[in-house]
Amino acid sequence: HFQTLKEENEALRKNLSGETLKVFTTSNLKALLYSGNDTCVKNRADxxxxxxxxxxxxxxxxxxxxxxxxxxxxxxxxxxxxxxxxxxxxxxxxxxxxxxxxxxxxxxxxxxxxxxxxxxxxxxxxxxxxxxxxxxxxxxxxxxxxxxxxxxxxxxxxxxxxxxxxxxxxxxxxxxxxxxxxxxxxxxxx
Structure with missing residues (x-):
C-alpha cells in the first residue's frame, strides 16, 4: 500500500510540475510580448x-x-x-x-x-x-x-x-x- 501511495504522490508531483511550467511559460511569454520598452524591429517579429x-x-x-x-x-x-x-x-x-x-x-x-x-x-x-x-x-x-x-x-x-x-x-x-x-x-x- 505504501508503494502505491508513493507512486501516486510522484505522479501528482510530475503533473503539478507540468502545470506550474505551463503557467510559468505563459507568464513569461506575456511578459516578453508585452514588455514596455521594445523597438518593434529587434523584439517583435509581427x-x-x-x-x-x-x-x-x-x-x-x-x-x-x-x-x-x-x-x-x-x-x-x-x-x-x-x-x-x-x-x-x-x-x-x-x-x-x-x-x-x-x-x-x-x-x-x-x-x-x-x-x-x-x-x-x-x-x-x-x-x-x-x-x-x-x-x-x-x-x-x-x-x-x-x-x-x-x-x-x-x-x-x-x-x-x-x-x-x-x-x-x-x-x-x-x-x-x-x-x-x-x-x-x-x-x-x-
Whole structure:
C-alpha cells in the first residue's frame, strides 16, 4: 500500500510540475510580448519598422471601431498617413497581404463626425495634398448601408499606383494597419 501511495504522490508531483511550467511559460511569454520598452524591429517579429514608426498589419477582419480598439490594445492606433513615402511603404507591404479585390485594410481616417470632413484618429484634418483616393472615391455609397461610408480602407489587388483609398461603412469587417512610434509601449491591454 505504501508503494502505491508513493507512486501516486510522484505522479501528482510530475503533473503539478507540468502545470506550474505551463503557467510559468505563459507568464513569461506575456511578459516578453508585452514588455514596455521594445523597438518593434529587434523584439517583435509581427511589427515592421519604417522611418521611426512601427506598423502592425492585423489580418483579422474587424469593424473600424473594433480594429481601432485592437490597435490600442497594442499601444498604437490605426495608421495615419503623413507622407507620400509612408503611403508607398504601406502599398508595398500590402501587395503580399491582399488576397482578392475586396481584401482591404482599415486606416485611421473617418468623416463620421461630419460628412465630407475627413479627420485622422489624432483629430487632425486630412491634408488634401496627401490624399490617395482611388478614382471617384470617396463616394459615401448608401446602397448597402443607409448611413453611408464614413471610414477609410486602403488596398488594391495588383496595385500599381498609390491611389488606393476607399470609403466604406465602418461596420464592414476589414483587416487593419496599426501604427506607433518606435520604442513606445507595445501593449496597454495585458
Amino acid at each position: 511589427w515592421e519598422a519604417h522611418e521611426g514608426n512601427c506598423y502592425y498589419f492585423n489580418l483579422m477582419p474587424l469593424s473600424w471601431e473594433e480594429s481601432r480598439q485592437e490597435c490600442r490594445c497594442r499601444g498604437s492606433d490605426l495608421v495615419k498617413v503623413d507622407s507620400r513615402d509612408e503611403q508607398t511603404f504601406l502599398v508595398e507591404k500590402l501587395k503580399t497581404k491582399i488576397l482578392h479585390p475586396e481584401d482591404k485594410f482599415w486606416i485611421g481616417l473617418t468623416d463620421s463626425k461630419k460628412e465630407g470632413s475627413w479627420l485622422w484618429v489624432d483629430g487632425s484634418p486630412l491634408d488634401k495634398r496627401l490624399s490617395f483616393w482611388f478614382g471617384t472615391e470617396p463616394d459615401n455609397w448608401t446602397e448597402k448601408n443607409k448611413d453611408g461610408e464614413d471610414c477609410v480602407r486602403m488596398g488594391k489587388h495588383d496595385v500599381t499606383d498609390l491611389e488606393c483609398w476607399y470609403d466604406q461603412s465602418c461596420l464592414v469587417p476589414q483587416k487593419s494597419i496599426c501604427e506607433k512610434a518606435a520604442g513606445t509601449s507595445s501593449s496597454v491591454c495585458v
